[in-house]
Structures are given as C-alpha cells and as structure tokens.
Amino acid sequence: MITITINDQxxxxxxxxxxxxxxxxxxxxxxxxxxxxxLVPHGACRIxxxxxxxxxxxMTACTxxxxxxxxxxxxxxxxxxxxxxxxxLMIENHPLDCLTCEKAGDCxxxxxxxQYDVKEGPFxxxxxxxxxxxxNLFYTNNxxxxxxxxxxxxxxxxxxxxxAIGQFERGFDTHVGAPFxxxxxxxxxxxxxxCVSVCPVGAxxxxxxxxxxxxxxxxxxTTCSYCGVGCQMDLVVKDNKxxxxxxxxxxxxxxxxxxxxxxxxxxxxxxxxxxTPLIKKNGRFKEATxxxxxxxxxxxxxxTKDRYGADALAGLSSARCTNExxxxxxxxxxxxIGTNNIDHCxxx
Amino acid sequence: xxxxxxxVLDTNVIFVTxxxxxESHPVIGAKIRQAVQRGxxxxxxxxxxxxxxxxxxxxxxIKPGTNVALFNGMMHVILEEGLHNKDFIAERTENFxxxxxxxxxxxxxxxxxxxxxxxxxxxxxxxxYAQADxxxxxxxxxxxxxxxxxxxxxxxxxxxMLCGQIGRESTGVNPLRGQNNVQxxxxxxxxxxxxxxxxxxxxxxxxxxxEKAWGTGLSEKPGLTVxxxxxxxxxxxxxxLYIMGxxxxxxxxxxxxxxxxxxxxxxxxxxxxxxTETAQFAHVVLPAAAFAEKDGTFSNTERRVQRVRKAVEPxxxxxxxxxxxxxxxxxxxxxxxxxxxxxxxxxxASVTPSYGGITYERIDEKGIQWPCPTPDHPGTKFLHxxxxxxxxxxxxxxxxxxxxxxxxxDYPLLLTTGRIxxxxxxxxxxxxVDGLNRIAPESFIEIHPHTAAGLKIQxxxxxxxxxxxxxxxxxxxxxxxxxxxVVFMPFHYAIGAANMLTNTAxxxxxxxxELKVCAVVVEKLSQTELDSxxxxxxxxxxx
Numbered sequence: 079m080i081t082i083t084i085n086d087q088x089x090x091x092x093x094x095x096x097x098x099x100x101x102x103x104x105x106x107x108x109x110x111x112x113x114x115x116x117l118v119p120h121g122a123c124r125i126x127x128x129x130x131x132x133x134x135x136x137m138t139a140c141t142x143x144x145x146x147x148x149x150x151x152x153x154x155x156x157x158x159x160x161x162x163x164x165x166x167l168m169i170e171n172h173p174l175d176c177l178t179c180e181k182a183g184d185c186x187x188x189x190x191x192x193q194y195d196v197k198e199g200p201f202x203x204x205x206x207x208x209x210x211x212x213x214n215l216f217y218t219n220n221x222x223x224x225x226x227x228x229x230x231x232x233x234x235x236x237x238x239x240x241x242a243i244g245q246f247e248r249g250f251d252t253h254v255g256a257p258f259x260x261x262x263x264x265x266x267x268x269x270x271x272x273c274v275s276v277c278p279v280g281a282x283x284x285x286x287x288x289x290x291x292x293x294x295x296x297x298x299x300t301t302c303s304y305c306g307v308g309c310q311m312d313l314v315v316k317d318n319k320x321x322x323x324x325x326x327x328x329x330x331x332x333x334x335x336x337x338x339x340x341x342x343x344x345x346x347x348x349x350x351x352x353x354t355p356l357i358k359k360n361g362r363f364k365e366a367t368x369x370x371x372x373x374x375x376x377x378x379x380x381x382t383k384d385r386y387g388a389d390a391l392a393g394l395s396s397a398r399c400t401n402e403x404x405x406x407x408x409x410x411x412x413x414x415i416g417t418n419n420i421d422h423c424x425x426x
Numbered sequence: 427x428x429x430x431x432x433x434v435l436d437t438n439v440i441f442v443t444x445x446x447x448x449e450s451h452p453v454i455g456a457k458i459r460q461a462v463q464r465g466x467x468x469x470x471x472x473x474x475x476x477x478x479x480x481x482x483x484x485x486x487x488i489k490p491g492t493n494v495a496l497f498n499g500m501m502h503v504i505l506e507e508g509l510h511n512k513d514f515i516a517e518r519t520e521n522f523x524x525x526x527x528x529x530x531x532x533x534x535x536x537x538x539x540x541x542x543x544x545x546x547x548x549x550x551x552x553x554x555y556a557q558a559d560x561x562x563x564x565x566x567x568x569x570x571x572x573x574x575x576x577x578x579x580x581x582x583x584x585x586x587m588l589c590g591q592i593g594r595e596s597t598g599v600n601p602l603r604g605q606n607n608v609q610x611x612x613x614x615x616x617x618x619x620x621x622x623x624x625x626x627x628x629x630x631x632x633x634x635x636x637e638k639a640w641g642t643g644l645s646e647k648p649g650l651t652v653x654x655x656x657x658x659x660x661x662x663x664x665x666x667l668y669i670m671g672x673x674x675x676x677x678x679x680x681x682x683x684x685x686x687x688x689x690x691x692x693x694x695x696x697x698x699x700x701x702t703e704t705a706q707f708a709h710v711v712l713p714a715a716a717f718a719e720k721d722g723t724f725s726n727t728e729r730r731v732q733r734v735r736k737a738v739e740p741x742x743x744x745x746x747x748x749x750x751x752x753x754x755x756x757x758x759x760x761x762x763x764x765x766x767x768x769x770x771x772x773x774x775a776s777v778t779p780s781y782g783g784i785t786y787e788r789i790d791e792k793g794i795q796w797p798c799p800t801p802d803h804p805g806t807k808f809l810h811x812x813x814x815x816x817x818x819x820x821x822x823x824x825x826x827x828x829x830x831x832x833x834x835x836d837y838p839l840l841l842t843t844g845r846i847x848x849x850x851x852x853x854x855x856x857x858x859v860d861g862l863n864r865i866a867p868e869s870f871i872e873i874h875p876h877t878a879a880g881l882k883i884q885x886x887x888x889x890x891x892x893x894x895x896x897x898x899x900x901x902x903x904x905x906x907x908x909x910x911x912v913v914f915m916p917f918h919y920a921i922g923a924a925n926m927l928t929n930t931a932x933x934x935x936x937x938x939x940e941l942k943v944c945a946v947v948v949e950k951l952s953q954t955e956l957d958s959x960x961x962x963x964x965x966x967x968x969x
Contacts, residue, residue, distance in 0.1 A: 215861035239459030268847060269861075270452065285861075298737035301724045303717035304850050306603035307431065307453045308726025308793075313718055313737040320718060320738060329792050330431045330726055336452030338850055338862070345716070345858035346738070350700055352713035353742025363711065368743065371710050372757045378693040378709075379758065382666040388645070392655045392664045395616035396671030397605035399747050400722025400734055402770035404607070404614035405622060406751040407670055411649075413640040414760045418627050418649030419664070422616045423672055424608050425651060425938040426571075426679075 082148040093146075097128055097139035101152055108152055109161065109190050111278045112227035113140040116332060117236055123227045124164050125190065128152045136160055162194045168225050170199025171206050171250075172279075179223075181280030183292035187225060208253060213263035216341040217274045217284050221253040224281040230254060230273035237334060242267035254281070271340035275325050275333070287344065288321040299326055302339040303398065307331060309339050320346055379415060392419035428598035429562065429808040430728045430795065434461050437596040439558035441551070443471040443493065444568025444578075444942075448478055449847040451566070451602045451727070458564070467558075469551045471496055472568065473842050474872070474914055475907035484551045487909060488541040490842040491572055491829035491943040497581040498826065499537025499545075500552035501588055502529045509556035514590030519819040525584060528823035540826055542909070556589045560596040567604060568844070571941040573830045575933040580822045587819045593810040603727040605851070606717075610725035613781070613796070614774070618649030623778035639777050642760070651937040652678070653930065659687035668695045670747060671714065675703035676852035676920050679928040679939040680895045697750060700854050703920050713744040720746035722767045723789065725796070729806070731784050732793035829943040830931035833911065837893060837945035839877070840912045841927060844942075849918040856918075869900045869922030872914040873948065878904045883950050888959055890949045891915075896926035899951065899959065913948065917941070 079090045084101060091100040096119065101108050111123035119141040127136035131149035136157065151157060169191060176182050191197075208221035226245070231254060234243050242265040245254055256265030274282040297312040310328025313320050320343050325335040355371035356363040382390055393415075395407040404422070411420040434440060434457050448455030455478065462468050462481045470482040471493070479485040488496055504510050505526060515522050534552075538545035555561050563586060569578045579601075586592040586599050603609045615622040625632045628646045637644050650658060656674065658664045660683065667688075678684045688694060688707040696708035705711050719740040725731045740746065745753075748767055755762065764770050768786045775781050783798040783805075794805035810819075833840055848866040849856045856862045871891055873883070883889055885904040890897060891913075900915065900922035908914055915924040929944040951959065 215864055236463070237460065238456050239463060240456075268448075268452070269865075270456075298718075298735050299733075300718065300735045300737065301606070301726070301732045303606045303724075303734075303855075305451050306605055306608060306727035307451050308606070308724060308728070308730055308732055309453055310732065315737050318738045328732070329730065330728060331453045332432075334453045334456055337848060338856060342850075342856055342859045342862055343718070344860070345699075345855040346718050347741070348700075348858040350858065351716075351741045351744065352698065352700060352705075352711060353744060354713060355743070356708075356711040358709050366710075368745075368753070371712060372754060375695055375710055375754060376757045378666055382693065386665055389647070389649075390664060391666040391668075392650060392658070393668040394652060394655070394670065394672050394674070395611055395614075396747075397608035397611045398671040398717075399611070400607065400720070400767065401610040401614050401725060401731070401774065402722045402767040403670070403747040403751065404611045404616045405770060405774050406748055406755070408615045408617075408622070409640065410751055410755050410758075411668075412621075412627075412636075412644055413642045414755050414758050416643075416645055418618050418645055418647060419655060420616055420649055421618050421652040421655065422608075422611045423605070423652060423674075423677060424612050424617070425653070425936055426677055426941070 080144060080146040082144050082146075082150065084150045085152055091144055093144065095144050097137065097142050097144055097150060098126060100144050101139060106152055108139050109186075109193070110140060111186055111225060112229055114229055114233070114276060117229070117232045120228060120232065123225065125161055127157060127160055129154045129157050158194065161190070162196055165191050165194055165196040166199050169196060170201055170203055172225070173205065173222050174198065179280045180283055180286070185280060186278035204250070211255065211261050212285070213261040214267060214269060215285070216269050216337065217271060217282055219255065219262060220281050220283065221255065223279050224254055225279055226252055226254070227278060229276045229278070230282055233272050233276050238270055238272050240266060240268055240270070243273065269337040269341065270335060271337065272325070272334050275335070275340070284322060284341065286321055288316065288319060290316045290321045295321060297324070302335070304338045304342070309335055311335060311339060313343070383415065388416035389419060391415050391417055395420060395422040397422055397424060427600040427602070427728045428592060428810055429596065429600055431457060433596040433808065434458055434562060435464065437461055437466050437560050437562040439467045439469065439554050439561040441469040441471075441555055441561065441563045442478055443563070443565050444570070445564055445566035445602055446472070446474070446476045446844055447564065447566075447602065448476070450604065450845045452847060454564070454602060467554055469554055471551070473909065473912055484547055484554060486541070486543050486547045486551060488543055489909070490840055490912060491574075492541040492826065493569060493578045494574060494581045494824055495532065495537045495540035495826035496548065497585050498529055498532035498824070499534045499541070499548045500555065501525075501585055502532045502537070503534055503549050503552035504556045504588060505529060507553070509553065510588050511590030515588065518593070518813065519587050519821055521821040524823045525821040528825070555585070555591070558591070560594065561589065561591040562597050562600060563591075564600045564602060566602045568942055570601075570938055572938075572943065573931050573933050573940045574827045575938045576935040577824045577827070581824050583819070584821055584824070587821065593808075593812065595808055598808060601727075607724040609727060609729060610723070610731070613725055613778070618651055621777070622774060623780045636777065653932055653937050653939060656684055656687040659691045662690055665692040667691045667693070668697075669704060670697045673698075673702040673704045673852040673854055675707075676923060676925065677917070679925055679941055680930045681923055681926045682896055683930060697747060698854070699744070700858070702852070702854055712750055713742065714750065715740035715744050715746040719744070720748070722748065723771065729795045730793040731781070731789050731796060733786065733789055830940050831894075831929050831943065831945045833945050837947050838911070839946050839948060841891070841893070841915060841924070841944050841946040842912060842942050843915050843917045843924045843928060846916045846918065849916065851918065852920070853918050869898075869915065869919035869924070870903045871900050871948070872903050872905045872908050874908050874910045875904050875906055876910050878902065881948055881950060883948070888951055888956070890951055890955070891927060891946050892949070893927035893929075893944050893946045895929070898922050898926045899955075913946065
C-alpha cells in the first residue's frame with residue numbers, strides 16, 4: 079500500500095492501482111469514454127485527465143499508475159477547462175441531433191457536455207458524412223456519431239475475440255468498420271452486440287422495434303433463458319414491453335452476451351403467444367377458461383389412475399423452466415399422482 | 427462442470443471435444459479464446475473443423491463415435507512416456523492396474539485407425555494435456571449422445587485422473603449443460619430415479635424423509651425415462667402424458683416414432699408459451715408465462731443458482747408454470763399453497779442437502795454454486811478437492827465400441843447433428859425473432875466438396891436425405907470443414923428435420939439416444955420432386 083493525496087484527501091491505495099482505480103475507491107467520479115475495467119487501459123479519449131502536482135502535463139487517470147506521495151486534483155479549474163476543450167473537439171464534428179437521437183438519456187457525451195456546459199464546437203469546421211451502415215440485421219453503425227474511443231474494437235478483439243471490426247484510416251478520416259469498408263454484413267461479425275453494449279454514444283445502436291426514451295424505462299436484472307452459461311442481463315422495459323437488453327456483469331458472463339441473449343427477446347411479445355387455455359373438441363382447439371381446463375385434466379388424471387394405476391401416467395418436465403417449477407412438477411407426479419414417471423430432456 | 431467458468435482464464439491447456447463451444451455456449455467460447463490469447467494451448471477433437479479449431483494447437487478431426495478410442499490412445503501415450511501423475515493415482519484412485527493393462531492394446535496407431543486421424547496428433551495432444559500444470563476438459567453432447575455415451579464420459583474421467591487434472595482450480599472435467607436450466611431440472615429431481623438433490627427413490631430412508639416432508643405416501647419404484655415413456659406411450663401403456671415446456675416432436679430422435687407415441691396417448695396435456703409442433707397433438711394446451719414474466723431461479727452449467735426476475739406481466743391469461751402446477755395440485759386435493767416462488771425455494775432447501783443454504787436473499791447479487799449445505803456455507807467453486815464423492819476415484823477399463831449404426835452401401839454417409847449460433851433448440855423462441863430467421867431461415871446439410879461432386883449436387887441445391895427411419899428434403903451447404911464420409915445437420919428445424927433421420931438406439935445405462943451418429947444416404951432430387959418443391963416454396967412452406 080502507498081499513500082497519495084487526492085483532492086486534499088490523504089488515502090492508502092494498492093501500489094498497483096491506476097489513478098482512476100484509486101479515485102473510484104474514494105467514490106470520486108472521473109469521467110471516462112474509452113475505459114472499461116475488463117480491457118487493457120487505452121488512454122485514447124483523454125477525458126479522464128487529472129492534475130498531478132509536479133507533472134508537466136495533465137495525466138490520463140485510466141493509464142497512469144499511482145506513486146508514493148502523489149498529489150492529485152481530479153476537478154481543478156485546469157482539469158475542467160481541459161475536459162471542456164476535449165468535449166468541444168468531440169462535438170465539433172458530432173451531429174447535434176440529441177432531440178431525436180435514440181441514445182439520448184443514455185449517452186455519455188450528452189451527460190458530460192451537460193456537466194461541463196458545452197453547447198457546440200467553437201470552430202464550425204467540417205462534419206463527417208458517412209453513410210450509416212445498417213447491413214447488420216441487429217444493429218446500425220453510424221460513424222458520424224463515433225468519438226473514436228475504440229472500446230468497440232477492443233471488446234471485439236480482447237473479450238469476444240472475434241476481431242470483426244477495426245479502426246481504419248488516419249486523423250480526421252479515422253473510423254470504425256468492417257475490413258475494407260465492405261459493410262458489417264461482409265465481416266465475420268457474429269452479432270453478439272458486445273460492441274453495441276459498450277458504445278458510450280449513439281454510433282453503434284441496436285435496431286429496436288420500439289421507439290422509447292431511456293428515461294421512460296426500467297431495468298430488471300435477470301438470467302438469460304437460452305443456453306446453460308447463465309449470463310446475467312438487464313431487461314429494459316417500457317410500458318410492460320421489453321424494448322432492449324443490456325448485458326450485466328454476472329459471475330459467468332462478465333458483461334458479455336451472444337446474439338440470442340442480446341437481440342433474441344422479441345418472442346416474449348410475439349402475437350402468436352398462447353394467451354388462453356385451449357381444449358380440443360372434434361379435432362379443433364377451442365378457447366377455454368382455466369377452471370374448465372383444470373376440471374378436465376383433474377378428471378382425466380383421476381380416471382386414468384383408477385382404471386390403470388398411477389404408473390399409466392407420466393410427465394415431462396422442462397429444462398427451460400425454473401428450479402421451483404421443476405420441483406413442483408416432480409412433486410405433482412410423485413406426491414399427488416403417485417408415480418416416479420417424471421423425466422425431462424437432459425438425456426437428449 | 428466440476429469447475430467454474432472463469433477458471434478457464436487461468437488454465438494452461440484446454441481440451442474441447444464434443445462441443446462446438448462458440449456456437450452452442452458462445453460466452454464460454456469467447457472465454458476459451460481469451461485464455462488462448464493469454465497463452466493457453468487448445469486441443470480440439472471434433473468431427474468438424476469448428477471455429478475453435480482455428481485457435482487450436484492440435485486439431486484432431488475424429489470420426490463421430492470414436493472418442494473412447496481417442497482417449498485410450500492418448501492415455502497409452504501418457505503411460506508409455508511416463509507422463510501420468512503417479513502421486514495422484516496412488517493417493518486418490520483405484521483400479522489403475524486394470525486400466526493400464528487394457529490400454530496396452532491402444533497404441534496411437536490403432537486409435538488413429540479407429541478415429542481416422544493421424545497418430546502423431548494423438549501423441550501431441552496427449553503430451554500437451556498430461557504435461558500441463560493446469561489442464562481442463564470441456565465437452566458437450568458430442569460426448570453424451572451416443573450408445574456408448576456413459577463410457578465416453580467415464581473415459582474422460584480416466585484421462586483427467588490419470589494426469590491428476592481434477593480437484594484443483596482451473597482443471598477438471600467440464601460438461602457444458604445445453605439448456606438454461608437443465609442443471610436445475612436434474613437437481614430438482616425431474617428424473618425418474620431420484621428426488622431433488624439426487625436422492626434415490628428406492629432407498630427406504632429417503633422415501634420416508636419425503637413422505638414426512640410432503641405428508642403423503644410415495645412409490646419406491648423408479649419411473650420411466652423420456653425414451654421409455656415415448657415407447658410405452660406408443661404401445662398404449664402410458665395413457666396420460668403431461669408435457670411442460672418441451673417439444674419432443676422436434677428435439678427427440680425419430681420423429682415418426684414420437685408422433686406415433688403422442689397420437690396413441692389417450693390424454694395429452696401440453697403447457698408451453700407457443701403452439702409448438704408437440705402442442706398440436708394435445709387434448710388440452712395450457713398457456714405458460716415466459717421467463718421475463720415470472721420469478722424464480724435457474725442453475726447454470728457451473729452449478730450457480732441465480733435469480734430470474736419478473737420484468738413484464740404475462741400475456742393474456744397465461745400464468746407462470748409454478749402457479750399452474752400449484753393450482754392443479756390444489757384441484758387434485760393437495761392443499762399446499764405458495765404465494766411466491768421464494769416459498770417453494772424454502773421448501774427445496776429444506777429437503778435438498780446441496781441446496782440447503784440457498785435463499786433468495788443470499789443469491790440476490792451473484793448467485794451461489796451448490797453444494798451449499800448450510801446458510802453460512804459460501805458455495806463450492808470447484809468439486810472433488812481432496813476426495814471424490816465415493817472416496818477414491820475409480821478407473822474404468824473401457825474398450826472402444828462402434829456406434830449402433832455404421833455406414834453400408836445403402837446408407838454410405840455418417841450423419842452427425844448439432845446446434846448453430848442463431849437458433850436455440852427447437853426454435854420455439856428463436857423462430858419468432860426476425861433477424862435470427864433471416865440469417866438462418868431453413869434446414870441444411872453440410873457436405874464435403876468431393877462427396878457433393880460425386881453425387882453431382884451443388885451448393886444451395888435441395889436434396890433428399892434418408893435413413894432407415896425416415897426421409898427429408900433439405901438444402902446443401904458444400905463445406906470443406908467436414909470429412910468426406912460425414913455430413914452434418916442442425917436439429918433445430920421442424921421442416922427438413924434432422925430428427926426424422928436420427929437413431930433411437932440408447933445408451934444402455936443412461937438411456938440417451940445416439941443422436942450424434944446415424945447412417946444416411948443423400949440423393950439428388952428428380953425433376954418431379956423439384957417441381958413440387960417449388961410449389962411448396964411458393965406456398966411459403968420452405969425457403
């Protein structure tokens with residue numbers, strides 16, 4: 079452990095910490111775009127700069143390790159002025175369409191511009207004019223909004239390990255895309271959407287069937303219902319409808335999802351969902367009440383058991399249902415019906 | 427899994443076999459690749475050159491159904507070169523001598539002949555695995571869905587014990603569970619021979635315990651497995667069948683056989699979220715809530731019990747499955763009421779030793795990995811530390827056995843089946859998601875270019891594929907990632923269904939059908955067949 083001073087507060091921190099980690103320990107928030115604790119520190123966006131006493135320049139908090147006796151200021155006038163300039167440069171060529179941008183309310187650029195009172199770029203220079211790449215079926219890539227933090231590319235390379243996207247060209251023309259600018263559909267992208275989930279601005283956006291504002295939504299943490307990995311995710315809900323899914327930092331998935339978990343949620347609201355019990359009469363299904371359905375099932379269970387014994391009944395439980403439901407299903411067959419004829423598809 | 431998912435990041439050697447991890451368990455696939463980027467070496471033994479094969483130090487393209495021969499060949503090399511873990515064998519295992527004797531006959535050359543691979547690759551894989559500080563095996567249905575599936579699994583255990591690659595962090599034998607809660611369904615006793623927590627139904631003291639807990643008399647006679655239930659139903663011996671959240675018309679082998687069984691059941695109840703292929707046969711269909719519409723828990727492949735939370739109200743009159751089951755029990759005269767799934771979990775914990783310490787409060791943030799016997803137990807990151815459940819690990823002497831069906835002049839190709847990234851199981855859910863359907867709209871068969879040329883068929887053409895059980899039409903994908911005598915089909919699709927073709931032959935112990943190997947013939951369609959196919963396509967049935 080070493081001792082440093084942040085904003086006149088003396089603290090002991092691990093000597094392997096970065097300034098950002100040390101500040102986080104104290105609950106001091108430093109703005110970041112390109113930082114993600116799962117990735118190798120990058121220092122690309124510069125927004126996390128802090129003042130280190132004795133240093134010639136401001137230092138990026140995400141890449142600079144702490145040192146014994148370091149004296150830091152995370153929000154001095156100099157820091158605030160520099161961050162403001164960085165934001166001005168970023169929005170200089172950023173389309174200021176926040177009124178209709180789907181990312182509004184969940185956009186770091188918007189939040190920091192508000193925090194540092196940045197309304198527009200001062201230079202009135204050239205704006206980017208990329209065609210929006212909507213060739214992927216699940217998300218769009220609008221490079222006019224990209225701030226080149228590089229997080230999407232690093233997540234694709236370092237965590238998803240697919241390497242479908244990269245940064246191309248130099249300087250003002252730098253942009254993120256698929257190899258040879260051929261469009262996402264011609265890349266080896268597996269549509270996991272992990273790049274979309276980390277984009278701090280509106281450059282990579284899910285194609286949503288619903289129009290919503292993030293402030294109209296609630297998030298509900300749950301477990302993905304596809305494979306057995308048990309990824310944690312937040313269902314983003316508006317008006318009793320799932321409108322988006324965001325990966326959560328679960329012990330099994332560490333903020334990653336696959337295409338099914340991230341984009342495969344529309345089945346929940348699909349019009350073909352079964353909405354009422356159905357009883358087959360003369361070969362055709364007729365809508366029924368729960369009481370009618372229960373009465374018929376109870377009658378059949380009792381009759382079958384009386385005529386043939388409990389072992390003439392069997393149940394298939396479900397690897398798709400919860401533990402509680404599987405427990406009740408086997409309890410129904412064992413304790414109430416009286417047979418051990420209960421299995422599910424595990425052996426298939 | 428004996429170990430936790432994240433332990434893969436610190437493994438030195440990862441051995442993947444019978445699992446197309448990046449497609450079937452994508453996030454674990456990504457973590458395996460992260461480990462490779464950090465320097466871990468990867469061994470892949472698969473019938474197809476799957477995506478992970480590109481990252482492999484050793485890739486062995488084995489003939490489907492020959493895993494025991496491969497493992498025996500590897501163990502032969504390990505013993506021959508003295509790479510086995512003598513201390514581990516002496517302290518923690520028994521029956522080593524019998525295994526050693528049996529392995530003498532499995533020279534890598536002989537194993538290579540059975541697996542149709544290069545003996546040198548078997549040697550390289552054996553050395554890599556045995557010499558690793560920490561080596562971990564990942565497998566899935568490519569190991570279990572065989573008539574010798576149990577032997578495959580025990581053979582993997584032999585290999586792990588021989589090298590002492592188990593019972594420590596970042597080692598282990600790691601079966602990847604396919605469905606979100608297949609682990610939990612097993613844990614909860616949705617199995618014919620055990621109560622929750624794998625407590626046998628035919629042990630008097632266990633029966634007594636559950637009779638007391640549930641306040642009712644219980645049968646000590648083990649029930650029928652799913653394959654046996656289908657057989658019995660077909661013979662008219664099962665009169666009443668209740669299927670919750672399963673679609674055997676697509677997922678089970680030999681669809682014709684399943685259809686016969688469902689049609690011959692006097693009364694069939696199907697409880698699901700959509701009108702599935704199976705629900706069509708039901709006498710009563712009950713509408714269930716989807717995962718986002720209910721509370722509960724799932725247990726993942728690393729034994730972690732995690733919360734499922736209700737985000738939206740159930741559609742229409744649909745109800746959560748637990749509520750339907752409870753109400754039905756009540757209507758049958760069993761008066762236990764639960765106000766919330768949390769109360770069911772309290773009951774589970776009270777009768778299931780491995781879940782004894784699990785409460786909703788404790789699992790709220792990160793879940794807990796069972797065994798978790800008491801409220802102060804932290805859960806179990808990896809199994810078999812210090813000793814195995816039975817005490818000493820028992821080596822089993824297992825010979826290679828051919829699959830139930832081999833190729834012959836009438837059925838000259840081996841069909842193996844599996845999953846693809848863009849669909850899940852029988853497509854009940856993913857079939858309703860536009861983007862996924864646009865990427866993977868229809869059934870297909872992967873064929874080697876040489877085989878395709880021999881049959882004068884081209885990429886994208888529709889062909890007839892037949893086995894002894896049935897015949898279907900599907901689209902050809904010519905790929906060089908498969909061997910000449912092997913073809914592959916995903917089993918997701920109800921039209922052009924792979925399971926019309928698959929074999930119902932069972933593993934004698936666990937009754938798992940041999941879904942991964944059957945003999946088929948691929949034929950070009952006649953002009954008449956092509957014409958009728960076009961009219962089908964015009965009507966929107968395919969394509």
